[in-house]
Amino acid sequence: MTSGESLPDQVKAVVADCGYTSCEEVLKYQLKRMYHLPSFPLLQSTSLLTKVKAGFSFKEASAIEQVKKAEVPILYIHGKEDLFVPTDMVYELYEKTNSEKELLLVPEATHGEAYVVNKEVYESKIQEFFSKYVKTGR
Secondary structure (H helix, E strand, C coil): CHHHCCCCCCCCCEEEECCCCEHHHHHHHHHHHHHCCCCCCHHHHHHHHHHHHHCCCCCCCEHHHHHHHCCCCEEEEEECCCCCCCHHHHHHHHHHCCCCEEEEEECCCCCCCHHHHCHHHHHHHHHHHHHHHCCCCC
């Protein structure tokens, strides 16, 4: 979500593990998948309450809109078997990203399990990504 903000010069790249397209979309997906409920009226009323209490609506919490404005490279990591944040969402984020971008999909990994399932590939990809986009000055 912060990738599209004005970032300090120290931020050279972003790693997004299990990223979702928007708060609204992931909640809509989970209402259906986990509870077999329609999004209306729960999502709209909860979003209104969030707007009043926290100052933003679910529609405003959009990673898709943020990555369109991103100026730093982004590495997306996602488990191919993620049912909590569907893998389709990472493809949409990747497609809409206007900055340099890379994608690592980890077979057999569920939500938040990419590192556990394949630690070597995960670490190697991050090292490769940072060596390409983050210059240490040494």
